[in-house]
Amino acid sequence: MNIASVRRPIIPPAPPRAPDNLSFFGRLAVIKQNMIATWGQRAYEEEIIQGRFLLHKSFILNQPDAIRHVLLSNYENYTRTPAGIRMLRPVLGEGLLLAEGHAWTHQRRTLAPAFTPRATANLVPHMTAVLDETIAKLDARTNEPIDLREIMQRMTLEIAGRTMFSFGMDRHGPTLRNFVMEYAERLGRAYFLDMVLPVSWPTPMDRARARFRTRWTEFVAMLIAERRAAGKNEGAPPRDLFDLMNEARDPETGKGFSDEQLVDEVATMILAGHETTATALFWALYLLALDPDTQEEVASETSGEHLDSMADIDRQKFTRAVVDETMRLYPPAFLVARAARGKDVVAGAKVSKGDIIMIAPWLLHRHEKLWDQPNAFIPKRFMSKEAPDRFAYLPFGAGPRVCVGAPFAQAESVLALARLIGAFRVELADTIPVIPHGVVTTQPDHSPMFRITRR
Template sequence: MNIASVRRPIIPPTPPRAPDNLSLFGRLAVIRQNMIATWGQRAYEEEIIQGRFFLHKSFILNQPDAIRHVLLSNYENYTRTPAGIRMLRPVLGEGLLLAEGHAWTFQRRTLAPAFTPRATANLVPHMTAVLDETIAKLDARTSAPIDLREVMQRMTLEIAGRTMFSFGMDRHGPTLRNFIMEYGERLGRAYFLDMVLPVSWPTPMDRARARFRTRWTEFVAMLIAERRAAGKKDGAPPRDLFDLMDEARDPETGKGFSDEQLVDEVATMILAGHETTATALFWALYLLALDPETQEEVASETRDQHLDSIADIDRQKFTRAVIDESMRLYPPAFLIARAARDKDNVAGAAVSKGDIIMIAPWLLHRHEKLWDQPNAFIPKRFMSKEQPDRFAYLPFGAGPRVCIGAPFAQAESVLALARLIGAFRVELVEADPVIPYGVVTTQPDHSPMFRITPR
């Protein structure tokens, strides 16, 4: 994709690339700290890289046709890796993100009506109410440096709470954030035994994760009980995601979710929804602070706009391009790892049962054969007639398991960025580079301080 640029675009900082000859154990040592720092220059240039992961072969795929085969054409042959299951099951249980086979089919069919564009449109008032409150609070804090990453986390958590339950997260938000921080700082990291032992063999960290899961599911069940106690008038339309999920029925069997399944689905939607959106918004704000001219283009597009409906959001073409480009450079889900159930052939490479397939949006989105100026921030590339291959840009995955909440997340991100930049000019207080690192999502190595000025 060739992009013509009038001015020289900014190139945000990234971690140094690993030596191409980094040993397996050297790579394992880096993985716990920053997964995206384990890849060398070859991974940004070659279409398929074959290696070994203990007893099995491993493949990094950067070829759209090969990725299409794994995620779409033959997706049933590929499942999550043992390490991926260990990292996610304690917080997501058997929810949609981890379910396989018939369980996944049932959940996907049952949840689909809750995430249609029409359903998303009905939830926009919840988003705008939280944004109004956030902007009012920020307006009172313009005299001092501010941690916008924390603000985005609290804001998206509040949106998640209101769109899910129709109540604010003032009382429960701190507890929820503590759960997320506790898990991410220690239990959500891959340790050596997590990567080499079958899921059926508990590791020492698995025991700690199991204790965490007991406390976590009790907390989510308490939120559900509180929402049910609030009730719903008979015959009234659904007012939030919980109503939609609680009333959802499989169109083929008429079956709904059990209480245990509902806990996992709610946990999946709250965590996957608010954390990834907060991360995407933080990086978009960081990039706009580095690039004042692009920031002014966003502000100009939002001027005199009400921004309180899906139609208003859809008109923010440039703001949407900024979000798209931010998620290209900093994909919240930086790695999709799969294990082969059976033998296969991927782009001429023989895949055996148990082999590991890695599709890394971090690499794919910066690959030198797929993108012009791959490390540069150029939002207008997403407004060009020449769009990237569907399987070269994967911020929400692809194929049957594409993120079911993508329309919701996109609407929320565009609305939030447009409203925030329309209200404030955003600058960085410090000059220290912010380096991305991959643990569960693509996080900053530190939270920089920003200065905001009312427009």
Template sequence: MNIASVRRPIIPPTPPRAPDDMSFFGRVAVLKQNMIATWGQRAYEEEVIKGRFFLHNSFILNQPDAIRHVLLSNYENYTRTPAGIRMLRPVLGEGVLIAEGHAWTHQRRTLAPAFTPRATANLVPHMTAVLDETITKLDARTSEPVDLRETMQRMTLEIAGRTMFSFGMDRHGPTLRNFVMEYGARLGRPYFLDMLLPVSWPTPMDFARARFRKRWTEFVAMLIAERRTMGKKDGAPPRDLFDLMDAARDPETGKGFSDAQLVDEVATMILAGHETTATALFWALYLLALDPETQEEVASETHGEHLDSMADIDRQKFTRAVIEETMRLYPPAFLVARAAREKDNAAGVEIGKGDIIMIAPWLLHRHEKLWDQPNAFIPKRFMSNEAPDRFAYLPFGAGPRVCIGAPFAQAESVLALARLIGAFRIELADRVPVIPLGVVTTQPDHSPLFRITRR
């Protein structure tokens, strides 16, 4: 894509690129702290990088046709790696995000009606209520530096709680955030034995993860029990995602979710709908603080209106482009790793049984052969007539396993950014560069403080 820009775009800071000749053990040492920092310049220039991972080959794919094959044409041949399962199962269980085969098919079919555009539109009032409250709270803090990352985490958690259960997260929010922080700080990081041993062989960290999972599932089950005490009036329309998920039935088998399955699905939706959206909004606010001119364009698009419907969200074309460009530069899921069940040929790449396939949106979105000025923040690239190749831009994945909640997340992100920038002018309180870390999601290495003023 060739992008013409009137002014020189900003290039946000990134971690140094690794030496291309870094040793395997050197990469393993860096990987636990920041996987993004394990990739060298070749990974941003070449279409396929072949390496070794213990007894098997490994491939980094930056070729859209090969990625299309792995994620769409022959997706059933590729399963999650042992390390990926170890990282996700303790918090997501057997939810739709990591289920495989018939279990995944059943879950996907059953959940689909809860995430249609119409269902999302019905949840917008929950979002706008939380945004109104957030803006009111920020109004009282215009005279002091503000941690907008924490604000976004609390806001998206409140939205997740209300859209899922129709109740606020004042009592439960701190506990839920503690679970997320605890897991990300230690248990959600890959260790050497996590990558070496098959899933059936527990590693020392797996025992700690199992203890975490017991406490976590008990907490989610308590939230579900509390929601069920609220009941549902016969004949009344669904008031939230829980109503939709609890009543959901597989259109082919007629089966719904067991209580244990519902816990895993609810956990998946709360975490996916809260942490990744909060992180994307933080990065969007950070970029707009670095780029005041683009910030003013976002503010002017709202025309000072109170946005409160899907029609309003759909009109925010430039704000949506800012969100899309933010997720290009800081994709929430920075890496998709798969293991081949059988031999395959992906657009000319010969893949053996057990080989590891890595599709890294972080690399793909910054690849020098796929994007013009790949490291620059240029939202208008998503408003041009030259759309990126569908398999060169993967903020929500692609193929049958594309994120089921993508429309919900996009609507929430656009609405929140438009409302916040329409209400406040933001700037950084300091100029210490914020470096992205690849740990579970694409996180900042620290939470900078912002100054906010009312427009």
């Protein structure tokens, strides 16, 4: 995709690329700290890289047709890896992201109506109310150093709470954030035994994760009980995601969710709905602080717009392109790893049972054969008539397991960025480069301080 630009685009900081001959144990040492830093230059140039992981072959796929085969044409042959299950099950249980087979089909069919564009439109008032409050609080903090990453986390958590339960997260927010931080800092990292032992063989970290899960599910069940106690007006339309999920029925079987299943689905939606969006908004604000000209284009587009409906959001074409480009450079899910259930052929390579397939949006989105100026921040590439290949751009995955909440996340991100940049000029208050780290999601290595001024 060729991009014409009248000025030199910015190239944001990135971790150094690993030597292509990095040893197995050297790679393991880096994985624990920053998975993104384990890939060398070859991974950004070649379409498929074959290696070995212990007794099995491993493949990194950067070819859209091969990715289409794994995620769409033959997706039932590929399942999550033992390490992936260990990382996610304690916080997501058997919710939609981890379910397989008939359980996944039932959950997907049941949840889909709650996340249509029409259902999302009904939740926009919850989003705008939180944004009004956030902007009012930021008004009192202009011209002083502020941590916008923390503010985005609080804001998206509040949006998640109100869109899910119709109540604020003032009382429960700190506890929820503590759960997220506790898990990400230690339990959500991949250790050697996590990667080599079958899921049925517990590792020392699995025991700690099990203790965490007990406390976590009790907390989510308490939130659900509080929401149920608030009740619902008889005959009133659904007012939040909980209403939609609680009343949802599989259109083929007529079955809804048990209380245990509802806990896992709510946990999945709260975590996926607030942490990844907060991170994407942080990176967007960071990029716009580095690129004042692009920031002014966003502000110009939002000028005079009230932005309180889906129609208003849909008109923010350039802001949407900024969000899309942000998620290209900083995909929330930087790696999708799958284990083969059986034999297959992918891009001419023979795949055996147990082999590991890696599709890394971090690599794919910066691949030198797929993108013009792949490391540069150029939002207008997403306004070009020459759209990227569907399987070369995967911020929400692809195929049957594409993220069910993508319309919600996209609407929230565009609305929040448009409202914030429409209200404030954003600048960095320090000059230390922010380096992305791949842990659970694509996180910054530190939270830089920003300075905002009213427009």
